[in-house]
Structures are given as structure tokens and as C-alpha cells.
Amino acid sequence: MSRPVSFELQHQSKDCGARAGILHTPHGDIKTPVFMPVGTKATVKTMTPEELKDLGAQIILGNTYHLFLRPGMDIMEKAGGLHKFMHWDKPILTDSGGFQVFSLAKPQDMTEEGVTFSSHIDGSLQHISPEVSIQVQQVLGSDIMMAFDECVFYEADWAYTEASMERTLRWLDRCMEAHTHSNQALFGIVQGGFFEDLRDRSLRETTARDLDGYAIGGISVGEPHADFTRILNYTAPKLPEDKPRYNMGIGSPDYLFESVQAGIDMADCVLPTRVARNGLAMTHRGKVTVRNAAYKEDFGPLDPDCDCYTCQNYTRAYIRHLLNVNEILGARLLTIHNLHFLISLMEQMREAIFDDRFIAFKEDFLRAYGEE
Known part of the structure; x- marks a missing residue:
């Protein structure tokens, strides 16, 4: 059967x-x-x-x-x-x-x-x-x-x-x-x-x-x-x-x-959606707490190495503003980014497996992410 x-x-x-x-x-x-x-x-x-x-x-x-x-x-x-x-x-x-x-x-x-x-x-x-x-x-x-x-x-x-x-x-x-x-x-x-x-x-x-x-x-x-x-x-x-x-x-x-x-x-x-609602983004250079005052005038993308909708269209300063005035769009934009980040990460792992270089990819990624 x-x-x-x-x-x-x-x-x-x-x-x-x-x-x-x-x-x-x-x-x-x-x-x-x-x-x-x-x-x-x-x-x-x-x-x-x-x-x-x-x-x-x-x-x-x-x-x-x-x-x-x-x-x-x-x-x-x-x-x-x-x-x-x-x-x-x-x-x-x-x-x-x-x-x-x-x-x-x-x-x-x-x-x-x-x-x-x-x-x-x-x-x-x-x-x-x-x-x-x-x-x-x-x-x-x-x-x-x-x-x-x-x-x-x-x-x-x-x-x-x-x-x-x-x-x-x-x-x-x-x-x-x-x-x-x-x-x-x-x-x-x-x-x-x-x-x-x-x-x-x-x-x-x-x-x-x-x-x-x-x-x-x-x-x-x-x-x-x-x-x-x-x-x-x-x-x-x-x-x-x-x-x-x-x-x-x-x-x-x-x-x-x-x-x-x-x-x-x-x-x-639930991590990527939960932390998004709390104002945290996963990026290729580590975690970013967008609510922090350091990003009040940061008009760069959430993650310069990301091609998601959020990173292509919105700045850290704008997302921080949305979060601080309790606008739901802020959580949505961070959720879009965090989910894209993890889904894409698994796709990249898959490519590294086919290329027989998974360990090297892991070490390079986590070094940049700050988790090594």
C-alpha cells in the first residue's frame, strides 16, 4: 500500500x-x-x-x-x-x-x-x-x-x-x-x-x-x-x-x-514571528533590536544582505517608528523579514549540502551572525 x-x-x-x-x-x-x-x-x-x-x-x-x-x-x-x-x-x-x-x-x-x-x-x-x-x-x-x-x-x-x-x-x-x-x-x-x-x-x-x-x-x-x-x-x-x-x-x-x-x-x-512582535530582527550580521534608540535616524535597510520585501523598501528608522507607536505594520514588516531569513537560510543549507560544503557554510554564516 x-x-x-x-x-x-x-x-x-x-x-x-x-x-x-x-x-x-x-x-x-x-x-x-x-x-x-x-x-x-x-x-x-x-x-x-x-x-x-x-x-x-x-x-x-x-x-x-x-x-x-x-x-x-x-x-x-x-x-x-x-x-x-x-x-x-x-x-x-x-x-x-x-x-x-x-x-x-x-x-x-x-x-x-x-x-x-x-x-x-x-x-x-x-x-x-x-x-x-x-x-x-x-x-x-x-x-x-x-x-x-x-x-x-x-x-x-x-x-x-x-x-x-x-x-x-x-x-x-x-x-x-x-x-x-x-x-x-x-x-x-x-x-x-x-x-x-x-x-x-x-x-x-x-x-x-x-x-x-x-x-x-x-x-x-x-x-x-x-x-x-x-x-x-x-x-x-x-x-x-x-x-x-x-x-x-x-x-x-x-x-x-x-x-x-x-x-x-x-x-x-514560533521564534521568528514571536521576536518580530517584540521588535527583534534576525540579520546576516546578527540580531538587531530595532526598538533601540540607536536606530532612530538609521535610514538604511534592516539587513543590507537581504532581498526580502521589507529590506528592499523600508528603513530601520521607519520600522522603529512603527513599533514605538504600536502600529501593526511594524510587526508585519519584521515578520516578513524573519520568516524570509529562516526560509532562505534552509534553502542555502540545501545548496551547501549538494556542494558538499555544509560545515564550511555553517562556520562562515555563524561567524558573521555572532553565534560561533
Whole structure:
């Protein structure tokens, strides 16, 4: 039986594990490695779908938890799914809601059945189980669904992490049982915290399920950079070579480079849109806090090395003015730039992979960015 999503490996850089490929989905092909903008509530904040396409976005994310609460599944079903509802005809990946549960629920709220927690909107009690998560994602109609899992805190001890990891595996089996839409892919999530023996067990058991793709969960949750790279480099190369590999919640240039170098194909994060709303731009010469007084009379482009719409048409002084008078255009212009910056960065990584010079590109870029 053909899979709804398949991965075609095209080239691996001769200097490391970085790889370029094509992810085939029902709503189009995706060139990897790819950065995926996050549209948590059925929109990438301040952006239209047409603008996202102009930036080169190939796939975006929606979130099960938030869409489950608002607008709710009755509306989503009547709308014909998330693609039609938000006027986006390219691929969509939906997060299972597991990370929001991690953020909102207490350990005692989690049972074998699922998780009960208070809505962040009105405080009402809500319940999400593996079955509910899959049912919601099937109504949303995403190309890629994520299995419902528990993401543990960095500080969690071995015993708690082991119990959580084992429960995530049991929940995965329930997700697979509930998955009935053959046109939607299901990705499993490797957990195990920061314990290599638990990562091994989760890897072995999760990949034994022969899913459409695999994600690394439970890193970039506040741990030191050394622990992030240790678990990333321990886990990513052991994922199946013929399936897409996804590192969840990664959006800073240094973490994207580390991920791709380790063999990751897909990454997402709210970072570029969130920091844009706070007045920060990612540029080829480092981070720029545009609100700062230093840019009050700076009539140069946001990033002299960028060809995005914002940098071609607006100055730092003007964007600073917009931000300081709370005009929404300021956040929009910074969002356009930051998304273009990361999407283009992944395209440049892809070129460097084909040229077998990924490490050199990484070192040159991060030196200029100030992250070396």
C-alpha cells in the first residue's frame, strides 16, 4: 500500500550527516531541509497565505489543542478542513497538542487515559486523549499528523522519564489504532528526556512501528546547549534513513544548523514571528533590536544582505517608528523579514549540502551572525 507521505533522499553532504531530499505529500512536494512557519490558530501571525508563498514557505503548522478549543471541530468540519478554512493549498502539519499539555497540565493531571487540564481561555476543564488528538487532526485534514505524546521537563529524573516514555509508546499504539484516514500521514515522536538509554529504547520501539516519519521530541525545553547537541547527535543519526526526520520546536540559526548537520530534514518554531512582535530582527550580521534608540535616524535597510520585501523598501528608522507607536505594520514588516531569513537560510543549507560544503557554510554564516 502506498504511503500518503514519502521521502526521497537526494544527497548527503560528504563532510557531515546533513542531507537534502524531497518530501512528497498530497498537497505538493517539499524540498528539504525545510523550515516550517507555525500557524498555531489557523494563521501565521500577521501574514496572508499569498505572502507566505511569496516568501517560499512550502508547509505550515496548525495546532490541535488551540483549534480544538477555538473554533472547535463542528466549525472545522463544516468548513471542510483546515486547508479550506484558512485558504492554504500547500501541505500542513498538525501538532498533536502534546506540547501545550506539557505547558499547561501538572503531572497529576496525566493518566493512562489521557490528560485533563484547564483551558487557558476560560478555565473550563478539557480532556485530550490519543484518540481525541487523532480524531481532531483527521477533521483538520492535515497532510502530516503527530502522535500524542508526553514531553517531560528537563529536570525530570530517570524514573519519571522512563514511565513517561513508556506511556508515550502505549499512546502511540492507540494513535495508530485511531488513525483511519489513509490520505494522512502519522509521525511518531522519540522521547526519553536526556537519558541515552531511554532514548535508545524509545528509538527502537518507535521505529519498530514503521510509521510515515519520525520526530525528536523533548529537547529544546530549556536545557543547556551542550545537552541539546548531545541528545540531538545521539538520536538523529539512528532514525531511519528512508523516512523524514523532524526536530520539533527549533528556530534559531545555531540550532537549525546543528539539527541539519545531524541529519534532520524538518524544523519549526514560533521564534521568528514571536521576536518580530517584540521588535527583534534576525540579520546576516546578527540580531538587531530595532526598538533601540540607536536606530532612530538609521535610514538604511534592516539587513543590507537581504532581498526580502521589507529590506528592499523600508528603513530601520521607519520600522522603529512603527513599533514605538504600536502600529501593526511594524510587526508585519519584521515578520516578513524573519520568516524570509529562516526560509532562505534552509534553502542555502540545501545548496551547501549538494556542494558538499555544509560545515564550511555553517562556520562562515555563524561567524558573521555572532553565534560561533
